[in-house]
Structure formats: C-alpha cells, structure tokens
Amino acid sequence: MQIDEAGYKRPRLNKAYQDQPIASSEATKTLNRSCPALTLDITPYKTKNYHPIWGEILEVLRGHAQDKEIRQAGSSGGVISALAEYCLKHKLVDGVIQIKACDQNPLENVAVISRSRQQIIASSGSRYAPASPAEAIRLVKSSTEKYLFVGKPCDVAAIRQLQKHDPHIKQGIPYLISFMCAGTPSITGTHQVLDQLNVSRQEIIGFRYRGDGWPGLTKATLKNGETRSMTYNESWGKVLNRHLQTRCKICPDGIGEFADIVCADGWEGDEKGYPSFEEQDGHSLILLRTEKGRELLRNAESDAVVKVESFDAQNIFAIQPFQYYRRTTILPRLLAMKALMLKIPSYKGFELSRSMKEIGFYQSFKAFTGLLVRRKKIKRSQLKTA
Ligand SMILES: Cc1cc2nc3c(=O)[nH]c(=O)nc-3n(C[C@H](O)[C@H](O)[C@H](O)COP(=O)(O)OP(=O)(O)OC[C@H]3O[C@@H](n4cnc5c(N)ncnc54)[C@H](O)[C@@H]3O)c2cc1C
Incomplete structure (x- = not known):
C-alpha cells in the first residue's frame, strides 16, 4: 500500500507480480470478494433485530479503561487499548494487529503486531491520515499464532469478508475490534495542519492527532524539544475533514458493522444534544455486535479492566450526528x-x-x-x- 499523488493509500502490485496475468488469478478473485472499496455484504451477519441506522447491536454501553495511563493515552476512553492488553494478558491472542506512527517518520502510519502493554499504549490514539493495518495479513498467512485485529470499519470489513474465503485467516484472527469512522483524510490534510502550526515536516520527531486527554490536542513535537498544538476542533473540524476521500463520503459502514466490538467517542451533549468537545476524562461509546464481543467485554469488566454502564440506543443519534446523517x-x-x-x-x-x-x-x-x-x-x- 503506497500513498498516491492525491495523498491516499492505494494498492500497488509487487514487482514479482507485475508481469503476470492477474485478472483471473485466485488472489484477484479473493480481492474482488473482500475489498470494501468494491463490495460490502453485511447479510451473513444480520438477525431480525437489525437496526437500519446502527446495524446489529446486542448491547450499547458507555465507559472507559480502568487503567489511568491507558485512559489518558487513548483517543476516547481507552477501551480499545484496554481490551487489547486484556487479550494479551489472558493469552486469548499472541499479538495485536494495529497501526502506529512510524518511529522514523511520525507522519507515516505503519501496521504493527503489538505484544506488550508498552507497544499497545504507543499505538493508541486516533490517526486521521491514511493507514492500512490489513497489510499485516501477510504475516498471519505464514503464522500459526492468533491475533486481535484493530482497524477502521473498512479495515475490519476487509478481514471479515476475507475470512469467508480463507479459513487460515479466520482461525488466526479470532477477534475484530473497530471504531466509528467519519472518513480518512488524505496526508495533505496533515500537511496543512503542520502549515497552520508553522512547523516544517523535517523539524518534527513526534505527531499526535489527539489522545493524551479527551479529546486531547493535535500536537507536533519538534527536534529542539518544543511542542506546537491546536485543538481537535481546529484540526479535525477545520482542516482534516475537508480532505476526506470520496469512498468515505458514500460509506454505509462508518459504524463498524463487521466488528465484534465497536468503540466511538462517548461525548456528552450540550442542552441541544450537540456533542461537547470540552477537555475532560475520556469516555467511549461501546457497541457490542457479536456474542464473542459481548463475552470479551463482560469478562474484561469482571476483571476491572473497563468500567461500563448501559446506554440507551435511542441516544446514539445525539452524540454521533454525522454518522446518522451520512447513513440516512x-x-x-x-x-x-x-x-x-x-x-x-x-x-x-x-x-x-x-x-x-x-x-x-x-x-x-x-x-x-x-x-x-x-x-x-x-x-x-x-x-x-x-
Ligand atoms: C479516521 C478516523 C475517523 C474517526 N471518526 C469517528 C467518528 O465519526 N465518531 C467517533 O465517535 N469516533 C471516530 N473516531 C474514533 C475515535 O477517535 C476513537 O478512536 C474511538 O472512540 C476509540 O477510542 P479508544 O480510546 O477506545 O481507542 P484507543 O485505545 O486510543 O485505540 C485506538 C486504536 O485505533 C487504532 N487506529 C488509530 N487510527 C487509526 C487509523 N487511521 N486506521 C486504523 N486504525 C487506527 C490505533 O492503532 C489503536 O489500536 C475516528 C477515528 C479515526 C482514526
């Protein structure tokens, strides 16, 4: 996967395949049946309780990680990172497939397999730029280990649809966790944020879009130790969301229907119900979509890894107005x-x-x-x- 001229990640054929007839190959057929840019079929995962806006839901909760460091580092309430650590600790999986900022170039997102608490915390937070965790699939193909996969709804849909045609990937990835997604901005959006912070790309050694608080600041750390920041409302609301790719604007699945568990911002609304972006302790909205997801979350709750309370599904609209508008x-x-x-x-x-x-x-x-x-x-x- 490589960034193209428009600033989005696109697949490129490896050199070894470039001279081969690919149209009829098995790999191409599998890609055509799994790639969410071509096809999304939620039919096999629905029951009669299917909600026309929010999809298949067993339970809706609001909560946060009990571990203070994880809650602070996480994008919302740190629930995804807390569950990832729980899965590792209890040996439900051998590793967590997720993305993180590249150590050499903090503007680039790389797919990694995390195997420790430190690595999970280093991968936490939302990165509003092209990212492709499913690249790690090639490692799953050659391994007998088990993994938790964390990604955007489209990343998770790709894996779930691939699992239908590939039993090894199904066995190797027993858990899929996602988050609600309004769309991926091109890397140009990030470059414009840096321009507004008056920072050159060569100067930075670290870049966070949010997290480290809720929603947390968009923060560039410079080689000289200085930091420059702007609020989430300024970065996402005024720059990044103007660079969304077209496919995201017609996405029916910003709500992660193919995942076992989906997290989102559990904003508290103002008097009109509109989400408030005031800095506060992080809260996640949690949608349990499968029995496997429910079991994982409830076990983590019993072990005091996450703290949750019921949330009325009727009120999701008030804190996720964008998702409601796009879906309808x-x-x-x-x-x-x-x-x-x-x-x-x-x-x-x-x-x-x-x-x-x-x-x-x-x-x-x-x-x-x-x-x-x-x-x-x-x-x-x-x-x-x-
Ligand atoms: C592009 C984008 C759009 C979003 N849109 C919405 C929205 O419309 N509504 C909403 O409520 N929330 C949205 N979020 C999600 C929200 O910001 C939180 O990520 C979510 O609530 C989970 O919080 P957490 O504290 O549990 O996650 P954390 O514990 O911080 O874990 C976040 C996980 O997400 C992974 N991740 C981060 N960025 C990406 C990425 N670009 N691609 C794949 N994996 C990634 C990290 O590796 C980590 O594993 C969006 C996030 C992104 C990246």
Missing part, C-alpha cells in the same frame, strides 16, 4: 452517482432505503441534488485546469 443519505448519493454514470461499490444488506425513510423526502432530495451539483462543479474546474 447514502442511498440518494448513490442514486446521484448512478445518474452521473459513475462507478459505485456493491452494498448488500444495509437496508439503505429504510434508513433513507428516517430523514424523509426533502433531506433525501437535498443530498441527491447536493452530490450532482458538487460533481458538476468538480468537472467544470477540471475542464478549466485542463
């Missing part, structure tokens, strides 16, 4: 893309027409025409530059 407007956006004869991924089982009904005709029409107008503008500006 996917279908009109897809229809607009079809009208423009653009290629769209195949989505099965997401009940998108049911979710569209939630927002009604006016909002659906707005989403449909909004996409048409934006696309036309892009085309016109491309014509001008050409």
Whole structure:
C-alpha cells in the first residue's frame, strides 16, 4: 500500500507480480470478494433485530479503561487499548494487529503486531491520515499464532469478508475490534495542519492527532524539544475533514458493522444534544455486535479492566450526528452517482432505503441534488485546469 499523488493509500502490485496475468488469478478473485472499496455484504451477519441506522447491536454501553495511563493515552476512553492488553494478558491472542506512527517518520502510519502493554499504549490514539493495518495479513498467512485485529470499519470489513474465503485467516484472527469512522483524510490534510502550526515536516520527531486527554490536542513535537498544538476542533473540524476521500463520503459502514466490538467517542451533549468537545476524562461509546464481543467485554469488566454502564440506543443519534446523517443519505448519493454514470461499490444488506425513510423526502432530495451539483462543479474546474 503506497500513498498516491492525491495523498491516499492505494494498492500497488509487487514487482514479482507485475508481469503476470492477474485478472483471473485466485488472489484477484479473493480481492474482488473482500475489498470494501468494491463490495460490502453485511447479510451473513444480520438477525431480525437489525437496526437500519446502527446495524446489529446486542448491547450499547458507555465507559472507559480502568487503567489511568491507558485512559489518558487513548483517543476516547481507552477501551480499545484496554481490551487489547486484556487479550494479551489472558493469552486469548499472541499479538495485536494495529497501526502506529512510524518511529522514523511520525507522519507515516505503519501496521504493527503489538505484544506488550508498552507497544499497545504507543499505538493508541486516533490517526486521521491514511493507514492500512490489513497489510499485516501477510504475516498471519505464514503464522500459526492468533491475533486481535484493530482497524477502521473498512479495515475490519476487509478481514471479515476475507475470512469467508480463507479459513487460515479466520482461525488466526479470532477477534475484530473497530471504531466509528467519519472518513480518512488524505496526508495533505496533515500537511496543512503542520502549515497552520508553522512547523516544517523535517523539524518534527513526534505527531499526535489527539489522545493524551479527551479529546486531547493535535500536537507536533519538534527536534529542539518544543511542542506546537491546536485543538481537535481546529484540526479535525477545520482542516482534516475537508480532505476526506470520496469512498468515505458514500460509506454505509462508518459504524463498524463487521466488528465484534465497536468503540466511538462517548461525548456528552450540550442542552441541544450537540456533542461537547470540552477537555475532560475520556469516555467511549461501546457497541457490542457479536456474542464473542459481548463475552470479551463482560469478562474484561469482571476483571476491572473497563468500567461500563448501559446506554440507551435511542441516544446514539445525539452524540454521533454525522454518522446518522451520512447513513440516512447514502442511498440518494448513490442514486446521484448512478445518474452521473459513475462507478459505485456493491452494498448488500444495509437496508439503505429504510434508513433513507428516517430523514424523509426533502433531506433525501437535498443530498441527491447536493452530490450532482458538487460533481458538476468538480468537472467544470477540471475542464478549466485542463
Ligand atoms: C479516521 C478516523 C475517523 C474517526 N471518526 C469517528 C467518528 O465519526 N465518531 C467517533 O465517535 N469516533 C471516530 N473516531 C474514533 C475515535 O477517535 C476513537 O478512536 C474511538 O472512540 C476509540 O477510542 P479508544 O480510546 O477506545 O481507542 P484507543 O485505545 O486510543 O485505540 C485506538 C486504536 O485505533 C487504532 N487506529 C488509530 N487510527 C487509526 C487509523 N487511521 N486506521 C486504523 N486504525 C487506527 C490505533 O492503532 C489503536 O489500536 C475516528 C477515528 C479515526 C482514526
């Protein structure tokens, strides 16, 4: 996986394969059935309780890691890192597949297998830039060890869909944990954050998008020991979220439907219910999606690894308004893309027409025409530059 000119990670064929006919190879067939950019099929993982906005949910909780260091380091309440450490400690897995900032280049995200508490803490926090934990799959292929896999909903969907066709990957990865995702910004977004902090890329030895508090600061550490920072609201809200890749804007699965457990920010709303980004002790929203996920979380709770309380599923909307809006407007956006004869991924089982009904005709029409107008503008500006 390599960053392309637009600043997103894209697959490149290894040299050894470049001269081979690949279209009919087994690897290509498996890729076509598993890659979330091409296809997402949630049908095998649904029951009659399926919720048209939030997917399959056994329980909704709000809570945090009991370990103070992990809670502080984590992006929200540190629940993902706490569960990862629990899995290692109790030998449920041999390693945790996750991403972290590269030691040599803190702007690059690398896939790693963590085997200790220190490595898990070093990988904690959200990284709002291209990252591909599924790259570590090649190590699973040649190993008999067991792993917990942590990734964005698309990373986890790729592994879950691959597991259907590859029993070795199914055995090797017994747990999949994800987090809600509003989309991946290009690396250009990060470069613009650095520009606003008045820092050159060569000067930095560390870069965090958030975490180390909740939501925590976006912070660049310079070679001379100085730090420069801005708030999460400034970095994500004013820069990074303007660089999301197109596929993320039509993603029906920002909510991690293929995972055993999904975490998100457990914001407390203001009087209008809008999430507050005031600095405070971290809280995670936790969606338990499978029995295996529920067992893991409840065992970790019994061992005082996480502290949780029930959360009313009706209130998810108030703290995740973006996820609600995107999910309910996917279908009109897809229809607009079809009208423009653009290629769209195949989505099965997401009940998108049911979710569209939630927002009604006016909002659906707005989403449909909004996409048409934006696309036309892009085309016109491309014509001008050409
Ligand atoms: C691109 C992006 C978009 C997000 N959008 C939302 C959203 O819309 N709503 C919301 O509530 N939360 C969103 N989050 C998630 C949120 O910031 C927290 O990560 C989540 O609540 C888990 O918190 P935690 O404290 O349990 O995680 P931690 O204990 O801090 O663990 C985080 C884990 O995520 C992994 N990780 C971090 N960045 C990436 C990445 N880019 N790709 C793959 N793995 C990664 C880390 O390696 C680590 O294992 C987003 C995060 C990212 C990276």
